[in-house]
Amino acid sequence: MPEFRIAHRTPLPVAEAWRRVTDWERHAAQVPFTSTTVLTDGPNREGTRFVARTGLGPLGFDDPMEITLWQPPSPEARCRLTKTGKVLTGWAEIEVHPAVRGPGSYVVWREDLRLTKLPRFLDAATARAGRVVFGYALRRLLK
Numbered sequence: 001m002p003e004f005r006i007a008h009r010t011p012l013p014v015a016e017a018w019r020r021v022t023d024w025e026r027h028a029a030q031v032p033f034t035s036t037t038v039l040t041d042g043p044n045r046e047g048t049r050f051v052a053r054t055g056l057g058p059l060g061f062d063d064p065m066e067i068t069l070w071q072p073p074s075p076e077a078r079c080r081l082t083k084t085g086k087v088l089t090g091w092a093e094i095e096v097h098p099a100v101r102g103p104g105s106y107v108v109w110r111e112d113l114r115l116t117k118l119p120r121f122l123d124a125a126t127a128r129a130g131r132v133v134f135g136y137a138l139r140r141l142l143k
Contacts, residue, residue: 002127003112006135010142011104018077018096020141021107024050030137033060044079046070061087069093089114109138 028036038050052063069080090112
């Protein structure tokens with residue numbers, strides 16, 4: 001599976017950066033043609049399930065996910081999402097660390113993403129596209 005990693009420094013404190021990157025509905029506002037529906041009652045925790053729908057009208061696909069690891073800030077934070085869909089499989093991990101120097105925090109997003117219908121020789125292109133799309137979304141979430 002093509003794995004990619006995105007890292008971003010933000011002036012936001014760890015708790016606020018964590019709140020923004022784990023606000024699943026807010027993710028949809030950062031990625032064009034995407035909506036998110038949380039299927040379980042809050043707050044976020046292991047077992048929380050949600051679906052990101054990407055598409056235009058009837059053309060699109062669902063990306064169902066479940067939180068399989070939930071560690072809120074103390075002082076670092078980490079969550080792991082497992083993708084359980086028919087089109088996209090894999091996982092994503094989001095970590096938020098205090099900045100090493102000065103105020104703010106450091107967010108790391110790692111994802112192992114597979115489009116099930118694509119042949120493996122396209123893995124590198126999938127990873128590059130993932131870095132671009134999720135990097136854009138991450139920067140906007142932390143803005």
